[in-house]
Amino acid sequence: xxxxxxxxxxxxxxxxxxxxxxxxxxxxxxxxxxxxxxxxxxxxxxxxxxxxxxxxxxxxxxxxxxxxxxxxxxxxxxxxxxxxxxxxxxxxxxxxxxxxxxxxxxxxxxxxxxxxxxxxxxxxxxxxxxxxxxxxxxxxxxxxxxxxxxxxxxxxxxxxxxxxxxxxxxxxxxxxxxxxxxxxxxxxxxxxxxxxxxxxxxxxxxxxxxxxxxxxxxxxxxxxxxxxxxxxxxx
Amino acid sequence: xxxxxxxxxxxxxxxxxxxxxxxxxxxxxxxxxxxxxxxxxxxxxxxxxxxxxxxxxxxxxxxxxxxxxxxxxxxxxxxxxxxxxxxxxxxxxxxxxxxxxxxxxxxxxxxxxxxxxxxxxxxxxxxxxxxxxxxxxxxxxxxxxxxxxxxxxxxxxxxxxxxxxxxxxxxxxxxxxxxxxxxxxxxxxxxxxxxxxxxxxxxxxxxxxxxxxxxxxxxxxxxxxxxxxxxxxxxxxxxxxxxxxxxxxxxxxxxxxxxxxxxxxxxxxxxxxxxxxxxxxxxxxxxxx
Numbered sequence: 001x002x003x004x005x006x007x008x009x010x011x012x013x014x015x016x017x018x019x020x021x022x023x024x025x026x027x028x029x030x031x032x033x034x035x036x037x038x039x040x041x042x043x044x045x046x047x048x049x050x051x052x053x054x055x056x057x058x059x060x061x062x063x064x065x066x067x068x069x070x071x072x073x074x075x076x077x078x079x080x081x082x083x084x085x086x087x088x089x090x091x092x093x094x095x096x097x098x099x100x101x102x103x104x105x106x107x108x109x110x111x112x113x114x115x116x117x118x119x120x121x122x123x124x125x126x127x128x129x130x131x132x133x134x135x136x137x138x139x140x141x142x143x144x145x146x147x148x149x150x151x152x153x154x155x156x157x158x159x160x161x162x163x164x165x166x167x168x169x170x171x172x173x174x175x176x177x178x179x180x181x182x183x184x185x186x187x188x189x190x191x192x193x194x195x196x197x198x199x200x201x202x203x204x205x206x207x208x209x210x211x212x213x214x215x216x217x218x219x220x221x222x223x224x225x226x227x228x229x230x231x232x233x234x235x
Numbered sequence: 236x237x238x239x240x241x242x243x244x245x246x247x248x249x250x251x252x253x254x255x256x257x258x259x260x261x262x263x264x265x266x267x268x269x270x271x272x273x274x275x276x277x278x279x280x281x282x283x284x285x286x287x288x289x290x291x292x293x294x295x296x297x298x299x300x301x302x303x304x305x306x307x308x309x310x311x312x313x314x315x316x317x318x319x320x321x322x323x324x325x326x327x328x329x330x331x332x333x334x335x336x337x338x339x340x341x342x343x344x345x346x347x348x349x350x351x352x353x354x355x356x357x358x359x360x361x362x363x364x365x366x367x368x369x370x371x372x373x374x375x376x377x378x379x380x381x382x383x384x385x386x387x388x389x390x391x392x393x394x395x396x397x398x399x400x401x402x403x404x405x406x407x408x409x410x411x412x413x414x415x416x417x418x419x420x421x422x423x424x425x426x427x428x429x430x431x432x433x434x435x436x437x438x439x440x441x442x443x444x445x446x447x448x449x450x451x452x453x454x455x456x457x458x459x460x461x462x463x464x465x466x467x468x469x470x471x472x473x474x475x476x477x478x479x480x481x482x483x484x485x486x487x488x489x490x491x492x493x494x495x496x497x498x499x500x501x502x503x504x505x506x507x508x509x510x511x512x513x514x515x516x517x518x519x520x521x522x523x524x
Contacts, residue, residue: 050412051411052411071411072408072411072412073411073416076412076413081412082412084408088406088408088412090401090405091405092401092405093398097401100398101398101399101410104399104414104415108395
């Protein structure tokens with residue numbers, strides 16, 4: 001059964017028709033990626049699933065129940081977390097406070113255990129737990145953003161451009177962590193401009209172009225698809 | 236000299252309590268709530284009516300006044316500011332000024348323009364140390380200010396709700412993704428700010444016992460100045476700005492000129508902003524993108 005089902009959604013920014021009838025599914029246990037150029041509508045799609053934007057038409061279902069009309073702050077409780085584009089950590093809060101905010105909907109009894117498990121995955125964050133998040137390096141901020149999203153114990157974790165602005169070695173590390181999370185049972189919906197990396201870890205993938213899905217298949221298939229190679233993988 | 240200092244700190248404490256409301260609302264809603272001063276006046280009238288007309292004792296009267304102002308704050312935000320959350324800041328500013336005039340005129344209709352003589356709510360003996368005589372109102376004001384400062388600092392730094400408030404003030408979308416109800420958090424901020432305004436109203440009217448529909452506007456503007464002076468958005472800044480402003484005003488009145496004291500206060504603001512545009516404790520946030 002599909003965990004997340006996006007059914008023919010249309011999303012507008014004012015007069016701009018950003019998403020033109022997108023449908024896709026994410027099954028439990030998968031890594032699904034959305035790839036495409038800047039402005040293709042990848043982030044808009046994730047923000048719509050997370051409830052920050054409302055589709056004009058169409059439906060988003062999570063584990064069989066519709067998310068239409070559910071306010072964004074109630075969606076995280078259903079088992080879905082978004083690690084947003086540009087990380088959007090709380091720069092003036094400490095590392096630990098950022099993690100606490102990630103567990104906002106969890107009971108206070110769980111928080112200590114959740115924080116411990118995030119520190120285990122990201123020891124760097126533990127070293128800096130008291131530091132104000134704005135003073136972290138880009139890579140550390142990305143780890144904090146991911147750790148913060150994990151604090152809600154999501155069944156589905158959505159990541160928007162986690163490799164943006166990071167050195168190649170850190171990009172590899174981030175993708176390695178995403179695969180580890182998936183192996184540990186978290187379903188992943190990943191948006192990336194780094195198509196090569198994204199396709200190499202994806203079970204399935206969708207290609208977006210100006211608000212529409214123009215291609216889909218397994219990561220392997222798309223890596224060898226001529227049109228995709230030309231457009232996104234540099235030949 | 237010392238007496239002036241105490242009076243200055245006491246007046247400054249009232250400004251500081253009002254400035255906290257400005258600064259918290261600014262921090263979270265990124266708007267200057269110019270109707271905040273008029274909430275003080277409403278708080279004063281509620282306390283006045285319950286004690287003078289209904290004969291209530293002081294403490295329940297003050298509590299009711301706080302409650303009424305909290306509700307008023309939430310209602311103002313919901314009706315006037317929430318629909319404008321996506322609007323330009325100028326539209327919100329003009330709306331706030333409109334709300335301010337609305338409150339003043341409603342008060343004019345209900346209580347007329349005749350000044351009411353506000354009963355002193357702090358009926359304790361003065362504290363006398365040698366030559367120094369500190370009125371109980373001044374003492375209670377200063378103590379109230381210190382307690383409020385400590386409680387608010389602990390609230391925003393230690394409690395889950397306070398941290399959520401800081402998160403909302405920084406990034407509303409990201410806060411929603413955490414599961415934080417942004418609307419409820421904004422309402423809570425308005426409620427706290429307006430509750431503080433009620434306390435300030437009672438303390439202010441106890442020290443300066445004339446109550447009119449325009450009573451709140453001048454202290455409101457001065458407290459706004461204090462908040463900017465200290466660094467708007469900063470809680471310790473509001474406190475420091477308020478107290479310094481009170482001291483400057485009283486000393487200006489005592490040693491320079493009674494008429495010019497307001498001009499002196501605002502000149503100091505202009506000078507501070509020229510030298511340090513973020514205010515005394517305002518932080519320039521370096522953001523890494």
